[in-house]
Amino acid sequence: MTNVIMLGPPGSGKGTQAERLSHTYGWPQISTGNILRHAIEAKTELGLKAKDAMDAGELVSDEIVDGIVAERISHDDCIKGFILDGFPRDLIQAKALDEIRKIDVVFDIRVPEEELVERLSMRRVCDCGETYHLKYNPPQKEGVCNSCGRKLYHREDDKVETIRHRLQVYHSQTEPLIHYYSGKGVLVDIDGTKHIDDVFKNIVSNLPDEAKQ
Ligand code: AP5
Ligand code: MG
Ligand code: ZN
Numbered sequence: 001m002t003n004v005i006m007l008g009p010p011g012s013g014k015g016t017q018a019e020r021l022s023h024t025y026g027w028p029q030i031s032t033g034n035i036l037r038h039a040i041e042a043k044t045e046l047g048l049k050a051k052d053a054m055d056a057g058e059l060v061s062d063e064i065v066d067g068i069v070a071e072r073i074s075h076d077d078c079i080k081g082f083i084l085d086g087f088p089r090d091l092i093q094a095k096a097l098d099e100i101r102k103i104d105v106v107f108d109i110r111v112p113e114e115e116l117v118e119r120l121s122m123r124r125v126c127d128c129g130e131t132y133h134l135k136y137n138p139p140q141k142e143g144v145c146n147s148c149g150r151k152l153y154h155r156e157d158d159k160v161e162t163i164r165h166r167l168q169v170y171h172s173q174t175e176p177l178i179h180y181y182s183g184k185g186v187l188v189d190i191d192g193t194k195h196i197d198d199v200f201k202n203i204v205s206n207l208p209d210e211a212k213q
């Protein structure tokens with residue numbers, strides 16, 4: 001069993017790398033951001049509760065996301081491991097997670113702030129979960145997803161002002177987790193400025209031995 005956390009600021013490549021890991025190793029990618037966006041799209045009660053916070057770049061309440069994750073990792077497909085993308089986001093969530101699962105490795109993907117803003121303002125996403133970048137990872141056909149053919153869109157929270165606010169929220173609430181997981185001996189620093197393929201290689205080479213068998 002290999003339980004992985006992708007840590008790192010907005011735009012560092014958590015989703016991009018989690019998806020590759022999931023394709024390669026078969027562990028499900030559990031993105032709280034994607035789960036919440038689907039709930040908003042479907043106008044469920046959860047979506048209604050999350051929408052304002054998400055659009056403003058604030059965190060959704062711990063109670064809501066802790067519940068989502070506890071439920072999701074109880075599914076059978078998590079038996080050999082899972083990849084958490086976007087969770088935990090603060091110490092309360094990290095401690096709630098400690099109560100239910102042991103974490104094997106936490107990848108802290110590092111990218112300087114100005115590059116994050118550029119990445120997010122030029123990001124395009126698909127509802128199927130694929131992520132593109134107009135310059136660094138463009139779709140084969142403009143505006144259309146390579147894997148499912150649907151129309152790509154610019155996330156509501158990817159406006160420059162909201163990106164800046166998300167970065168502030170990251171510094172005040174999420175960054176303390178670096179120290180928390182480093183103290184547990186499971187943190188691995190990843191240089192997120194390299195090419196997507198090279199970042200992936202570095203992540204793979206830092207997986208625990210049992211994952212590679
Ligand atoms: P969430 O969806 O998790 O957003 P985020 O953390 O802000 O991170 P992003 O998805 O923006 O970035 P990423 O690191 O996944 O980067 P990506 O791979 O796309 O959360 C959204 C909101 O939901 C939160 O603000 C909050 O409201 C709520 N929420 C979610 N989880 C929560 C929780 N646990 N608690 C409370 N609230 C929660 O890459 C970015 C771009 O760069 C792409 O265009 C990509 O193609 C490109 N790129 C990636 N890697 C590279 C590379 N190496 N070189 C060049 N370009 C690259
Ligand atoms: Mg993401
Ligand atoms: Zn798609």
